[in-house]
Amino acid sequence: MRTYFGENYDVIIIGAGHAGVEAALACARLGKKTMMLTLNLDGIALMACNPSIGGTAKGHLVREIDALGGEMGIAADETFLQIKMLNSSKGPAVHSLRAQIDKRRYHEYMKSVLEHTKNLSIKQDEAIRIISENGKVTGVQTACGAILGAKAVILATGVYLKSRVIIGEFAQEAGPSGLMGAYGLSASLLENGFTLQRFKTGTPARVDARSLDFSKMEPQYGDKKIVPFSFMHEKIEREQIPCWLTYTNEKTHEIIRNNIDRSPLYSGVIHGTGPRYCPSIEDKVVKFPDKERHQLFIEPEGAGTLEMYVQGMSSSLPEEVQIQLYRTVPGMENVRFMRTAYAIEYDCIDPTQLRSSFESKHIAGLFMAGQINGSSGYEEAAAQGLLAGINAVQYLRGEEPVILGRDMAYIGVLADDLVTKGTREPYRMMTSRAEYRLILRQDNADERLTEIGHRIGLVSDERYSRYMKKQEEIAKEIERLSKTNVKATPAFNEYLKSIGESAISESVSMAELLRRPAIGIEELEHFTEASPYSDEVKEAAQIAIKYEGYIKKQQQQVERFRELENKRLRDDIDYMAISGLRIEARQKLSQMKPENLGQASRISGVSPSDIAVLMIYLKSGK
Numbered sequence: 001m002r003t004y005f006g007e008n009y010d011v012i013i014i015g016a017g018h019a020g021v022e023a024a025l026a027c028a029r030l031g032k033k034t035m036m037l038t039l040n041l042d043g044i045a046l047m048a049c050n051p052s053i054g055g056t057a058k059g060h061l062v063r064e065i066d067a068l069g070g071e072m073g074i075a076a077d078e079t080f081l082q083i084k085m086l087n088s089s090k091g092p093a094v095h096s097l098r099a100q101i102d103k104r105r106y107h108e109y110m111k112s113v114l115e116h117t118k119n120l121s122i123k124q125d126e127a128i129r130i131i132s133e134n135g136k137v138t139g140v141q142t143a144c145g146a147i148l149g150a151k152a153v154i155l156a157t158g159v160y161l162k163s164r165v166i167i168g169e170f171a172q173e174a175g176p177s178g179l180m181g182a183y184g185l186s187a188s189l190l191e192n193g194f195t196l197q198r199f200k201t202g203t204p205a206r207v208d209a210r211s212l213d214f215s216k217m218e219p220q221y222g223d224k225k226i227v228p229f230s231f232m233h234e235k236i237e238r239e240q241i242p243c244w245l246t247y248t249n250e251k252t253h254e255i256i257r258n259n260i261d262r263s264p265l266y267s268g269v270i271h272g273t274g275p276r277y278c279p280s281i282e283d284k285v286v287k288f289p290d291k292e293r294h295q296l297f298i299e300p301e302g303a304g305t306l307e308m309y310v311q312g313m314s315s316s317l318p319e320e321v322q323i324q325l326y327r328t329v330p331g332m333e334n335v336r337f338m339r340t341a342y343a344i345e346y347d348c349i350d351p352t353q354l355r356s357s358f359e360s361k362h363i364a365g366l367f368m369a370g371q372i373n374g375s376s377g378y379e380e381a382a383a384q385g386l387l388a389g390i391n392a393v394q395y396l397r398g399e400e401p402v403i404l405g406r407d408m409a410y411i412g413v414l415a416d417d418l419v420t421k422g423t424r425e426p427y428r429m430m431t432s433r434a435e436y437r438l439i440l441r442q443d444n445a446d447e448r449l450t451e452i453g454h455r456i457g458l459v460s461d462e463r464y465s466r467y468m469k470k471q472e473e474i475a476k477e478i479e480r481l482s483k484t485n486v487k488a489t490p491a492f493n494e495y496l497k498s499i500g501e502s503a504i505s506e507s508v509s510m511a512e513l514l515r516r517p518a519i520g521i522e523e524l525e526h527f528t529e530a531s532p533y534s535d536e537v538k539e540a541a542q543i544a545i546k547y548e549g550y551i552k553k554q555q556q557q558v559e560r561f562r563e564l565e566n567k568r569l570r571d572d573i574d575y576m577a578i579s580g581l582r583i584e585a586r587q588k589l590s591q592m593k594p595e596n597l598g599q600a601s602r603i604s605g606v607s608p609s610d611i612a613v614l615m616i617y618l619k620s621g622k
């Protein structure tokens, strides 16, 4: 293949999925000459699986992306069909937004934002080789023969590397949704010394809405009072579209059991490791045999299409079997498929080969983000893309990378889990992964991250002043709640009695009353002056008062955590020479080269006594 020298760029992004989009926008908005390559322009920001953004813990990631100056939150607000605050009856740590998204409109919105972004070029072409010299990345070679020069490269290739689509006995080298895959880059990554893994994921069928009987399903509606994803949006009024709830049954499960030998998952045709928390229907029936039925949500793919997504029914069984088992579900007796369910296998890297900045440990200037790092999910990908984009720019500026700690953001938990512990299956974010989740709430993502976004130049002055104004108002509202009393009127005591709370005999401050779990600010406003501030500000003030004790306790835990995190470990420490360390720890530390003592303590095989030895070693100043 004859090649030619094309243009030089500051940064080249390989991939226009959820990771690539955030990375490209960050680099171009921070003034870098940026090129984004993708296999298909019509697949930009493709939602290859579920037509939704957010959900438990994923909603936190979207809010954090927004607070840092990313695009996903704004795009979701512009294109949602339905939105809901999940877990609103539980504590604020698990409140999480989830929106049904119009996939086509999301793609069009993001493509338009990219096309109108200064410093950013977009091209449909396949990257087939990463070019590096003396341990530094210098460019990319494309399938059309171009050698493109770059000082930094971000790989965000998702589920496309050596991808293979499998439906029963049928298997084909292809990407998702009928798009082509990428078959050159895996070899180049191996040549550049990377270890690859083979993962798998799956998606359900898309069915024709005209072939469904919704009278046999339960409608699921969005929230009346819409809480937007983006901190830039105060109020959104929109007519929402429902989803539908139905269930599998014993007949469904029987068909699966009778055909399990034809499942590529169980016949060994699929080699890749699948996501534990997004199992196929076959997996659910085999692994939970006592479960009489499994929930299915029928979700619209868009306002302008009759395609419906059958959440909970991903499968790679033969099409003939899929149709049989789908038709056992109430409301789908006459279902017609528009797209058959399938599994897809693809190459990804072992993310322990990366630093917390997502830069490769052995090729400077080469960053990786998204599904290629072993994660699964649009939100996880977008979060990594944003951080990799920011850090590619920090690298080009010769400045320290932006590292978000486990105490600062879910993005920090995501990054640390991937690069420190690695993953042997597609990694999905969950609130249980965040040990400091009470202070990493979705409502205070701006408080934790907007300053950082503004310092590096990604957060606009408009967003920053909006954030500062909100912080001022929260402080004033907390003060107002502490100074405003509720009188001990018969009406108020009657209300207290009605909710099982003890009466008051004299005036009590609203703040004092809010410390009672059953009492909320909305209710109190019936008995005293209303707040002059927005729901967002009121909610933040209420949380700060109600959870003050717990938050303080968690902040003390964070201080202890920070002690180890702040003890930096140099790259060139010879762990094999530190006699007090156990052999396993010496090997793991030499291989991983942790950035600080805290990270070292999270490497499996490194014990607390090894950390004690390292502390003495650091104190010795050797």
Ligand SMILES: Cc1cc2nc3c(=O)[nH]c(=O)nc-3n(C[C@H](O)[C@H](O)[C@H](O)COP(=O)(O)OP(=O)(O)OC[C@H]3O[C@@H](n4cnc5c(N)ncnc54)[C@H](O)[C@@H]3O)c2cc1C
Pocket (backbone or CB within 6 Å): 014, 015, 016, 017, 018, 019, 020, 037, 038, 039, 040, 043, 044, 045, 046, 047, 048, 049, 050, 125, 126, 127, 128, 156, 157, 158, 159, 160, 161, 176, 177, 182, 183, 185, 201, 202, 203, 278, 342, 343, 344, 369, 370, 371, 372, 375, 376, 377, 378, 381, 382, 428
């Ligand atoms: C079948 C299927 C089922 C899924 N199921 C789930 C699920 O159940 N739950 C869940 O959370 N997530 C699921 N996902 C994952 C979700 O789609 C991804 O997590 C998300 O899209 C990853 O984003 P990304 O930016 O890393 O990569 P992608 O969105 O995959 O985008 C990759 C981009 O890279 C480009 N590209 C790749 N290689 C090259 C190359 N060599 N040269 C140029 N461009 C290249 C592609 O054109 C594309 O633009 C599923 C995905 C698929 C395909």
